[in-house]
Amino acid sequence: MTYGLQARVTTLGKLLRPPRVFQVPAFQRAYSWTAHEAGQLLEDLLLAISEADAQQSSAGYFLGPILLLRNDPDRDSRGPVANDQPAARDHQIIDGQQRLATLTVLACVLRDLARETDPEALPFLDAMIRCRTEAGEPPRWRLLMRGAAQRTMAASIQTPGATLIETAADGSRDGITEAESLLLAVRDQFIELLSDRDQSALERIASFIAHECEIAVITSGDVDRAHRTFAVLNNRGRPLNRSDIIYAQLMDDVAGDELSRLQGEWEQLNHQLAGDFDALFSHLRAAVGDPRLPVIADIQRLAKEVGGGGRFVDRVLLPFGRTFATLIAASHSGSPMSDEINRRLRHLSWLSSAEWIAPVLLWWTRNPDQPDELSSFLRQIDRLAYGMRILGLGSDKRVARMHQVRIAIESGAALDPRSGPFEFTSEEVRNIRYNLRDLHRRSQPTCKLILLRLDSELSGGAQRFADADLTVEHILPQNPARNSRWRDWFHDAEERRACTASLGNLVLVPRALNAAARNQDYDRKLAIFFGAGGAPLPHLTEELRGLTEWTAPQIRAREERLLAIVDKMWQLGKTSSVAGGPSGGGPGAAEPSGRRRRVNKQQTAK
Numbered sequence: 001m002t003y004g005l006q007a008r009v010t011t012l013g014k015l016l017r018p019p020r021v022f023q024v025p026a027f028q029r030a031y032s033w034t035a036h037e038a039g040q041l042l043e044d045l046l047l048a049i050s051e052a053d054a055q056q057s058s059a060g061y062f063l064g065p066i067l068l069l070r071n072d073p074d075r076d077s078r079g080p081v082a083n084d085q086p087a088a089r090d091h092q093i094i095d096g097q098q099r100l101a102t103l104t105v106l107a108c109v110l111r112d113l114a115r116e117t118d119p120e121a122l123p124f125l126d127a128m129i130r131c132r133t134e135a136g137e138p139p140r141w142r143l144l145m146r147g148a149a150q151r152t153m154a155a156s157i158q159t160p161g162a163t164l165i166e167t168a169a170d171g172s173r174d175g176i177t178e179a180e181s182l183l184l185a186v187r188d189q190f191i192e193l194l195s196d197r198d199q200s201a202l203e204r205i206a207s208f209i210a211h212e213c214e215i216a217v218i219t220s221g222d223v224d225r226a227h228r229t230f231a232v233l234n235n236r237g238r239p240l241n242r243s244d245i246i247y248a249q250l251m252d253d254v255a256g257d258e259l260s261r262l263q264g265e266w267e268q269l270n271h272q273l274a275g276d277f278d279a280l281f282s283h284l285r286a287a288v289g290d291p292r293l294p295v296i297a298d299i300q301r302l303a304k305e306v307g308g309g310g311r312f313v314d315r316v317l318l319p320f321g322r323t324f325a326t327l328i329a330a331s332h333s334g335s336p337m338s339d340e341i342n343r344r345l346r347h348l349s350w351l352s353s354a355e356w357i358a359p360v361l362l363w364w365t366r367n368p369d370q371p372d373e374l375s376s377f378l379r380q381i382d383r384l385a386y387g388m389r390i391l392g393l394g395s396d397k398r399v400a401r402m403h404q405v406r407i408a409i410e411s412g413a414a415l416d417p418r419s420g421p422f423e424f425t426s427e428e429v430r431n432i433r434y435n436l437r438d439l440h441r442r443s444q445p446t447c448k449l450i451l452l453r454l455d456s457e458l459s460g461g462a463q464r465f466a467d468a469d470l471t472v473e474h475i476l477p478q479n480p481a482r483n484s485r486w487r488d489w490f491h492d493a494e495e496r497r498a499c500t501a502s503l504g505n506l507v508l509v510p511r512a513l514n515a516a517a518r519n520q521d522y523d524r525k526l527a528i529f530f531g532a533g534g535a536p537l538p539h540l541t542e543e544l545r546g547l548t549e550w551t552a553p554q555i556r557a558r559e560e561r562l563l564a565i566v567d568k569m570w571q572l573g574k575t576s577s578v579a580g581g582p583s584g585g586g587p588g589a590a591e592p593s594g595r596r597r598r599v600n601k602q603q604t605a606k
Contacts, residue, residue, distance in 0.1 A: 006219045012063065012103060013210030015217060016128040016142050022068070022100060024146040025092040030179035031149055033098045035189035035445070039352050041102060042193055043395065049208050051294050061208070063103075065216040066096025091219070102186060103209065104129065104143045105157055109190040110206045112163045117199045122206050129158055145179075152180040156187065163187050185445075189352065192443055196394030243270070243278050246299050250309030250317075262313050269321045276328055279354075284320050286358035287365075287406065291399075323365045327357065335371035343461045344378040348385060350449055355398050356385045359405040366409070380415065380422045381405070383570040386453065387424055389446045390432045390439065429572055436563060438501040440472060448472050450566070451508050451540060457565055459539040470508045470538065475550055476500050477519040485521045489551055499552050504559030507541040522550045 016022075048061040068091040093100060107125050114121035131140040145153045156162050176184075194202065247266065254262060270277050281295050289298040303312035325331075330345040332338045348356055363377050384405070388398050404421035415422060424432065440447040451472060478500050480486035490496035499505055509517070509529065517525045529537060530545055547554075566572065 007216065009214050009216050011211055012213045012215055013124060013128060015215060016100075016104075018127060018132060021090045021131060021140065021142060021144065023071075023090055023092050023144045024097050024101075024149075025069075025094075026146060028093070028097055028146060030146065030177070031098065031101055031182055032179070033102055033186060034182060035185040035352060037098075038102050038105070038186040039189050039193060041099075042106065042190060043353065045205070045209065045213070046395065049204065050292065052208070052212070053204075060212040060214055063099060063213050063215040064096075065218060066100065067094040068092065068096075068217060068219045069094050070219060070221045094220075096215075100143055101145060101153075101183070103213075104153075105163075105183065105186050106190055107206070107209065108157045109163045109187060109194060110202055110209075112161055113191075113194055113197070114199060114202045114206065115160070116164070121199070122203060124210055125206060128210065145183075147179075148177045149179040149183060152176065152183055156184060163191060188445055192392075192445060193353075193395050196392065196397065241278050242281060242296065245296055246281060249296070249300060250303055250313055253308050254310040254313075258310055262310060265318055266313065269318060269325070272325045273321065273328075276324070280317075280321055280324050283324060283354070283357045283361055284317070286355075286399075286403075287320070287362040288316070291403075319365050319368075320361055323361055323368070324357075327360060327364070332371070332374075337371040337375045339461075340375050341371060341378060343456075344375070344382050347382055347453060347456065348378070350452060351385055351389070352445065353395060353398070355395070355402045356381050359402050359409060362406055362409050377415065384422055386449070387428070387432055387570060387572075389443075389449065390435050391428060392435065392443060392446075424572075432572060433563075436503060436566065437559070439503060440474075440506060441501050444472065447503075447506070448508075450503075451506060453569065454562055454565055455508060455538045455540045457569060469510055471511050471514045473507050473509045473514050473517060473541075474500055474505055475507060475522070475525065475544070476505050476555065480519055484519070485523075489522075489549065495552055499555045502555050502559045503562050504555040504557070507544065508538040509541055510535065510537075523548075 045061060052060070071090045071092060107128050111122055111125045111129065127142075129142055131142060139154070139159075141150075141154060141158050143153075144150055156165070194205070197205070251259065251262065273280060281299060285291065285293075285295050285298045289302055293301065299312075302316065303309045306312050306315060327345060328349070330342040330349065332341040332345070335341075348360075360378065360381055364374060367373060384401065385398075388401060393401075401421060405415070408415055408420055413420065435442055436450070439450060448470070452470070476486060476490065476496070476499055480490075480496075486496075490499065513528055516528045520528065526544060526547075529541060543558075544550075
């Protein structure tokens, strides 16, 4: 009997292959990664792919260590990756659940997106997701989550095609656990970030994740030893961050009083940025460097260009870092425009990705004492960033568009909102207008963003609620009961579907209220929202207080009013002028180009 530790580096595809099954044990905490953390992992992977392709190398990407406990230590001491044909066995995940679960969700999304075009695409992902079973047997999944989370993982993620079927958006998500909600949010984030990729790009990402992402696997047959190892991995020692490596390289040629001064300013900036210090170097590279190079190598190149590490820290890093600290804290001061600048920075911070930061850093660092111009620049960045989200552009296209803004700044060209990288084409404007009318069906995260922006605008810029505390509620539910009053108010099924999807039918409510309201009749919903002693509600929802009915004319009128506010915010022209598709033509007009939008689960059930 062997109770020792085996350690080996392997690829993710070799780890997640027959006949192994990985279980999250009952003593583990629930899944806790948010869409932001999952989005950052995907962005890191895409960057690694870009760097590998640019250098025509297979450097891969290191996913870090995971710690496993063998459930049957007596059978075979070789561990799960000792050779190509290990004995079948189950493993408990002592450390690494968040990464393995998130990567499983990513594999499922890639599988489903690729198979929209080719039903036989990416067969190697099947073995990473599902164990082979005999005909008629229920599926057994490669990764088994804990408790209720596995129910959602199986039904809405692991089952082929499930990631492209939206869960009901009328409040039913709010009857699930936090872990289930987070898994669905991560799934939706991956769909949003990858749905614009073509088939070859999806296949490249999937191949990279399976065959070029490496993971250090530590396996034990002794639960006590496994947990002692877990404590060592997680609680002892200070992790070596990217900033530590860059610091050593930049300060290598600095000495004396200059070294002491720069060390002090570096530490002060590090304290000021706290957990965002490492991110500074990625944004700095995107603002003034070469995105094709790895971050550390590019920082070295930039330092050499300006005459050494000391000069780079003094003339580039510290000015950019101080601007970055003000940016992420939204703490501009000393100008009548400061409140407006900070409001726009907060609005931009609601976006789940950060491609907007690099051009803002570049412009602001070059123009540090021009608050009026900064406010104007942020207004255009805000319009561009949110407009691209409404268009449904993926991360690559958004990054490329923001890179054009960087080029315009570097060239000294006037950044006219009616020309250059800030300009939307007439087709893009039509598509934005069109997408706004049923935005929730297209992208639930983007719809929530737009509702948050509308609420901020209606409330004078005040933000009384955290984004995570609010959910989107359909006043007219997507699936009203047959004997409900909704059927009396909306006799025509087609009109009811159109009104349900309308921007005018959506409000923001706290999660607990959404769960209680669900498919209730209108008067019952209002009693839940505005009951005695109820908590404050967003402005968008407060508008319903005192209204005794909710009809199609009211929904259409509210939609037009909200679209007019969008017009005012982003100067998109009159959205109300487009009643049909992006090229006109009424309800049957073709949708804007791009991947087929996701199917609503209730629609597929009909």
